[in-house]
Structures are given as C-alpha cells and as structure tokens.
Amino acid sequence: MNAEMLYALRDVAGVPSHPVTFLILGVLTFALHILAVQVMLGASGLVIWGALSKAAYQRQLAQAMLGVAKIAVSVAVVLGVAPLLFVQVIYDPFWYTSNVLSAWWVIGFIVILTVAYLLMYFFYAKNHHLGTQKTICPGSMILSLALMLVVGFIMHVLTYQMLSPDQWMQWYAPNGEIDASGRKLHDYNLWRFGFFISLSVLVISGWLFAYRHYISHRTDVDNGYLQWLKGLATVLSLAGGIVALAFGIGWMATLPDSQAGFGFSPWVGLAAVLISLTAVMPKLIGSRVNAPLFGYGLFGLAAITVIVVAIAREVLRWNILFGDFGYNALDYPVNMDWYSTLLFFGTFVIIGGLVLSYFLTVAWQAGQTEGVYTPSPAVTRLGNLSILLITLWIIHFFVLGLWVWLR
Ligand code: HEM
Structure with missing residues (x-):
C-alpha cells in the first residue's frame, strides 16, 4: 500500500472548508462523545451495583444514576455522529476501507445499540422506584451494559483497523482468497480499548461530586447520603486514575515499532499528569469540595483531561x-x-446555543425545585424563541433544497 493509492481513494469533490476545521472539530466532538460514553458506562455500573445490593444509599444512588445513564446514551449517540462525520471527511480512504472490511459489524452496530438501549428502558420501566422497592430483572441492565461495551468495541476496531493500511490486502484476501463477507473484526488492541473504558471510573467520580453538590441544596436529602457519596467518589477517583494509567501504559507499550517513542511525547506526558491530578484532586481539596467551584469543577477537570487524551490520540x-x-x-x-x-x-x-440553554435551564431549575416546577416568563420566552428558530431553520432547509433541485 503506497501513498498514491491512499490519495486515489479520496473524494474527488474535495472538502468544503479547510481540512484543519474538520480535524479540530473531529477531536473536540470525539472528546465530548467519549465523555458522554464514560458517564453512561460509569452510571450504568453504579445502577447494577445498587440494584444488586440491599444497602439503602446504594439503591438511592442506583435510582438517580439510572436517570443519568438513559440520558447519557442519547447524548453519546448524538455526539457520536459528529466525529463520524468529521472522520469520514478527512480520513475517508481509511475509514471507509475499515468499515467495508467489517461491514457486517458496522450494520450490526446499529442493531446491537438499539437492543442495548431498549433493554435499559425495559429495566427502567420495571424499576421506577429502585430506591425503595425490590429490583425486577437486573439481568436486563447487565445485558444492556454488556451490549453497550460490544458497541464500543466495534467502534474501537473500526478506528484501529484504519491505522494499518499495510494489512488491508491480507484481511481482504487472506492467502490470495478473497473474503468479501465483511464478517470479521480483523484487529484490535485491548489495552487501548480498556483505557477508554476504564476512564469511565474517573469520569463518573467527577460526575458524582457534581451530582452531590447539585442535590445538596434540597431539604429532602439526607446528610449521611451526601457524606457517603463523597467517600465513594473519592475512592472511585483514585481507583479509576490508577486503572486508567495502567491501561494507558499497556497501550503505549504495545504501539507499533515505528511509534514506540510516542509514549514519551509531551501530549502523552500531559495526559498522564492530568489523569493523575484528576485522580488525587478530591483528596487534595478535602472539605472544599462543598464549594460550587470544586463541586462542579472536578467534573470540569475530568472533561479537560478527556480533551487532552483526545488530542494525544x-x-x-x-x-x-x-x-x-x-x-x-x-x-x-x-x-x-x-x-x-x-x-x-x-x-x-445560534440554534444549538439557544436551544441547549433553554433545555439546560429548564432541567437545572426543575431539578432544584421541590414540588411542581413552573418556568419564569423569561424562560418561557427562551423556549418560544427556540421553537421559532428551529421552525425557521427547517423551512430554510427545504426551501434551499428545492432551490438547488429546481435550479
Ligand atoms: C453507546 C455505546 C458506545 C460506546 C461504548 C462507544 C465507545 C467508543 C470508544 C471506546 C471509542 C474509541 C475507540 C478507539 O479510539 O480505540 C469510540 C470512538 C468513536 N465512536 Fe463511539 N461508542 C458508542 C457509541 C457510538 C455511536 C452510536 C456512534 C455514532 C453514531 C459512535 C461514533 C464513534 C466514532 C465516529 C468514533 C471514532 C472517532 C474518531 O476516530 O475520530 N459511537 N467510541
């Protein structure tokens, strides 16, 4: 496989803006995608842990995290589409080849994800009161998490196979025999996959601190629960950091020979420092974690760490x-x-910013209100403006399409 061959696989139409735009957006949106994936995985793990336990706090946390997990899946899916668009614009020769070589799994990905999400909703439908009632069918949640991991593994393989164009021919026609079935996953690195998955422990710890701070203003929340959450999140933070570093070292040690020195590069060094800092931060700040800056800041720090990891990747x-x-x-x-x-x-x-501000304001204020929440006139105006802008956007979309078509 030579460079001309790879260049010949590019889209002849070129790209509609400078490639660096797609590169930067690709890294940023991947970081957001994997952050949402990690919140979802971490929350799902806590749901299973609580659902299988009899301890009151664990069950209370499981109920809250079930709400988090099911929203995080939809955020992860939406934020997964964005890097998908960018990676296929500037790396199309690699991404499409990798996809075609494992086409069966690319289609299977959608089916597996759908089943995984349905199982999570099934568990949710059966367990509205996890905090106070017996768990019904915990197996559905366990299977859901296992299938989510399969989905992530497929993504990992597609991303990993694209890095080995020298092997494509061997995968497509092993020993000269063409295999066009697309049924095989040809290459993977469990250290790399484990690294991205294990980071979810560190990320969910930051999320738990933010959750703890968020509910701490409510009068119906027991102080013992808040103390217990702090202890749990501190332990998860330390354990998550150590496990992620161990997988990271394994990943760097198994890089191809040509990249053996990458593990000592500044970006990897910065990522390792940030992972360690995020892991020990709850211990360092101690009781200051009750201040809003630190309560929410720990998740912010985890997000920065994930962005740096995405840059290094x-x-x-x-x-x-x-x-x-x-x-x-x-x-x-x-x-x-x-x-x-x-x-x-x-x-x-404009549209994304406004609509998101509306959603976040409503979700935030509703969560902090006891009883029924009624939005203020300003928030209602923001909601109406969001609907108006989305309507205008949709009309514009069709008018533009018709104009291009009829021209
Ligand atoms: C919900 C379960 C999911 C999990 C657990 C998951 C996990 C992962 C992981 C671990 C990676 C990094 C792979 C690596 O670099 O080795 C990744 C990358 C990626 N994921 Fe997901 N993912 C999920 C869903 C999705 C969905 C639904 C989409 C798209 C609609 C998506 C799109 C992507 C893309 C495009 C990349 C690669 C981006 C790039 O290489 O620049 N993911 N995902």
Whole structure:
C-alpha cells in the first residue's frame, strides 16, 4: 500500500472548508462523545451495583444514576455522529476501507445499540422506584451494559483497523482468497480499548461530586447520603486514575515499532499528569469540595483531561498515517463552500446555543425545585424563541433544497 493509492481513494469533490476545521472539530466532538460514553458506562455500573445490593444509599444512588445513564446514551449517540462525520471527511480512504472490511459489524452496530438501549428502558420501566422497592430483572441492565461495551468495541476496531493500511490486502484476501463477507473484526488492541473504558471510573467520580453538590441544596436529602457519596467518589477517583494509567501504559507499550517513542511525547506526558491530578484532586481539596467551584469543577477537570487524551490520540493517528504511510490529511483539496460553512457554524452557535440553554435551564431549575416546577416568563420566552428558530431553520432547509433541485 503506497501513498498514491491512499490519495486515489479520496473524494474527488474535495472538502468544503479547510481540512484543519474538520480535524479540530473531529477531536473536540470525539472528546465530548467519549465523555458522554464514560458517564453512561460509569452510571450504568453504579445502577447494577445498587440494584444488586440491599444497602439503602446504594439503591438511592442506583435510582438517580439510572436517570443519568438513559440520558447519557442519547447524548453519546448524538455526539457520536459528529466525529463520524468529521472522520469520514478527512480520513475517508481509511475509514471507509475499515468499515467495508467489517461491514457486517458496522450494520450490526446499529442493531446491537438499539437492543442495548431498549433493554435499559425495559429495566427502567420495571424499576421506577429502585430506591425503595425490590429490583425486577437486573439481568436486563447487565445485558444492556454488556451490549453497550460490544458497541464500543466495534467502534474501537473500526478506528484501529484504519491505522494499518499495510494489512488491508491480507484481511481482504487472506492467502490470495478473497473474503468479501465483511464478517470479521480483523484487529484490535485491548489495552487501548480498556483505557477508554476504564476512564469511565474517573469520569463518573467527577460526575458524582457534581451530582452531590447539585442535590445538596434540597431539604429532602439526607446528610449521611451526601457524606457517603463523597467517600465513594473519592475512592472511585483514585481507583479509576490508577486503572486508567495502567491501561494507558499497556497501550503505549504495545504501539507499533515505528511509534514506540510516542509514549514519551509531551501530549502523552500531559495526559498522564492530568489523569493523575484528576485522580488525587478530591483528596487534595478535602472539605472544599462543598464549594460550587470544586463541586462542579472536578467534573470540569475530568472533561479537560478527556480533551487532552483526545488530542494525544489524534497526534498518534497523525504520526501513523503521515509518518508511516505518507498520508497528509491537511493537503486535502479544498472546494470552498462559504454558505455551508457559515450555515454549519451559525446553526451550531445560534440554534444549538439557544436551544441547549433553554433545555439546560429548564432541567437545572426543575431539578432544584421541590414540588411542581413552573418556568419564569423569561424562560418561557427562551423556549418560544427556540421553537421559532428551529421552525425557521427547517423551512430554510427545504426551501434551499428545492432551490438547488429546481435550479
Ligand atoms: C453507546 C455505546 C458506545 C460506546 C461504548 C462507544 C465507545 C467508543 C470508544 C471506546 C471509542 C474509541 C475507540 C478507539 O479510539 O480505540 C469510540 C470512538 C468513536 N465512536 Fe463511539 N461508542 C458508542 C457509541 C457510538 C455511536 C452510536 C456512534 C455514532 C453514531 C459512535 C461514533 C464513534 C466514532 C465516529 C468514533 C471514532 C472517532 C474518531 O476516530 O475520530 N459511537 N467510541
């Protein structure tokens, strides 16, 4: 496999904006995706832990985390589509080949994810009062988490296979015999996969501190529960940090020979420092964790750590594809389309920003209110404005489509 072959697999239409835009957005959205995945995995683990226990606090936490897990899946899915779009724009020769080589799993991914999500909702439907009533069918939640991990593993394999263009021919036609079934997952690295999954322990610990702070203002929350949460989150933070570092070291030790020195690069060093800092921070700040800055800040720190991990992961991909195979994603021919670029950022900032502010305000205020929540006139106006803007956006979408079609 030579560089010309890889370049020949590019889209002849070029890309509609500078490739660096897609590269940066790809890293950022991947970081957000994996953060939501980690919250979902961590919350699901706590749900199972609580659902199988008789201890009151564990069950109370399980009930709260079930709500978190089911929302986090939808956030992870929505935020998974974004890096999917960006990776296939600038790395299309690699991404599509990897997908076609395991096509059966790419389609299976959707079915498995659907079943996993349905199982979670089944468990939710059967266990509305996990805090006070006996658990019904915990197996559905366990199976849901196991299938979510299978989904993540498929994503890992697709991302991993794209880094080995020198092996594609061997996978496509082992010993000269073509295998076009797409049924095989050809390559994986359990250290790398384990690293991203194990980070969920560290991330959920930050989430628990934020959750604890969020509910601490409510009069119906028992102080013993808040103390217990603090102890649990501190232990999870330390344990999560150690496990993630161990998997990270395993990943760096199993890199291809050409990238053996990457483990000592500044980005990896920074990621390792941030993981360690996030892990020990609850111990360092002690009782200051009750202040809003620290209560919410610990999750913020975990998010920054994940962004740096995502940058390091991208630098590694760049080093492999450019360093080992001569493919430069940044020299993708640009066929500048200002309208779609402005539309993208406009939608993201104006519509996304406004609608998200509305949702977050309502969710935040509703969660802090005892009894029935009624939004203020200002919040209602924000909601109406969001609906108006979305309606205008949809009309614009069809009008533009018709104009292009009839032109
Ligand atoms: C809900 C369960 C999911 C889990 C546990 C999961 C987990 C993961 C993991 C661990 C990775 C990193 C793989 C690696 O670098 O080795 C990853 C990457 C990725 N995931 Fe997910 N994922 C899930 C769902 C989704 C969904 C539904 C989508 C898309 C709709 C998606 C899109 C992506 C993409 C595009 C990447 C690679 C991004 C890149 O290489 O730049 N994921 N996911």
